[in-house]
Amino acid sequence: MSRRKGIIFTILITLVLLLPISLASASSAKVTYESDQALIRDAKVYAEYENVSLTEALERLRLMDVIGDLHFDLLIEEAETFGGGWIEHNPQFNFIVQFTRDGSDTTSRYLKKYPELASLIEIRDANISYQELREIQIKLMDDLESIGILAESEPDIKTGKVKLYVLNQDVVKDIVEKGELTLSKYVEIIVIPRMTELYTDVIGGHEVSYDTEIATTGFGALDGNNEVITTAGHFAYHTGLSDAEYDGSIDLDFVYTPFYSGTGADIAWYDPIGYDVTNRIQDSSSTTRGMLWIESYGSITPGDYIYKYGVDTGSSVGQVATVGYYQDGYSDYVRVNSISGNPLADHGDSGAPCYRGYTAIGSLVGAPYVTNPDPDDYLFYSVDKLSDEYGINVLTE
Incomplete structure (x- = not known):
């Protein structure tokens, strides 16, 4: 082989090996090298839990987004017969879909739009939509x-x-x-032994605080033309709707929470007067990443991997167990299960950003006591709903 051909062959092999990462970059002009590194960090965690290669982990994370799109379509367009769906990771990666009738015919229509999912879908019967x-x-x-x-x-x-x-x-x-x-x-x-425990009282790293109450900031957002930062609604409620501090030094002016009476969505937002708010979140003790997209509520699928970072427990990863958890007057929370069997969150993590890759997904609420005796899962509020319900738009640039 000539030296020139050898160089070309080496370049082609390198491009093939980098293809999963390059595709992520090509999907949006906004995706940066840092964003790809964030996705790789997520994939490494997935690969460790599921005992697959990094390449396979990257592909599965990509497919979760495609599955989310199909899940959303089925929820909206096939509501009469769709019995729900979930992702299975072992013994193989599958998307299970259920229908009260005509499951095969319905699924085949959608596979024309999502052909790459054909080998992953398993159809089952449902007793109720x-x-x-x-x-x-x-x-x-x-x-x-x-x-x-x-x-x-x-x-x-x-x-x-x-x-x-x-x-x-x-x-x-x-x-x-x-x-x-x-x-x-x-x-x-x-x-169950008690109702959902709301996290507010443990000191952590980066924090939003008032007196002895501690929570975690979530996502930067726009309230009209004002930049705000989100956190848990019950933190604002328990502190008397008072102003707070970010990292113990930056004043946060309280703006609003629907959690006034303890029966609204568990989300709040504050205005850091004089400071800029960006689309970035902390994802480890030493790294950050920027949010580029927002996961629609309808695309959140049981089996999805969800990552979070809180001031108390730091990074953790779990899987969506339920979409539509009803707690304290609000009906659309999402419950995330622990994969490792260890608690995913604790006091001080309330309001923490829940994400995957560079997609903003939710704001952590608290721990439901459905995994006795000690809760190892958590609930989150879908930040996609902020726009429709309150006119607040999470920053994605």
Whole structure:
């Protein structure tokens, strides 16, 4: 082989090896070398947990985004029959989809749009659509709230049931017997030791604080023309809607939280008067990354890998367990399960950014007690909803 041909061959091999990273860069002019390095850090964590190569991990993370797009389409366009879907990582990487009828015909139509998912999809039968399950859940929680029963719930798409979490099962049975509440056959009652614990009281690294209360800043955002920084709504509520401090030195003026009464979405935002807010987040003790996109709520899929960084526990990674966890008057939280079996978050992590790659996904809320005896999972609020619900837009540049 001539020296020139040898050089060309070497260049081609190098390009092939770098292809997964280069594709990520080519997908947007905004993606920088730093963004690719952030994705590689995520992929290394995934590769370690799932025992796959770095190349395979990068490809799976990319496919999770494609699966999210398909999941969103099915939720919107096939609501009558779609029973929900989830990602499985072992023993092989699959996307499970469920339908109450015509699953094969429905799926085949969408594979024309998403042909790269053809080998990954497994079709199963569902007894009830996800939309119906959510309607049952919302009505149930509204009824319980009107009666004054403290409860939380989530739709379990794998069993086709609404899991109703209560402190005392006898209380629920009593009001059912009295005719004050009708329970659907799709509801399963589960007793838990306590309701969701909200994180606010442990000192960490980068922080938002007031007196002894500690939380974590989330994402930079725009409130009209004003730059704001998000954190947990219950932090603002528990501190009396007072102004706070960022890293103990920068004043944060409180702007708003829907968590005023303890029954709204658990999110708040503050204005760091005189300081710039950017699209960057801390993702380890020594590195940061910029957010370039926002994950739509409908694209969040059970099985998705979710990364978070909080001032107390630092970096952790988990998998989406449920979309639509109902807690304290708000019905659209997302529950993330621990993969390692260790707690994903603790006090002080409230408000922490939840993300994957350079996509902003959620703001950490707290730990639901559905994994007894010690909670190792957490809930987050989808920041995609900030725009529609409150006119707040997370910064992506």
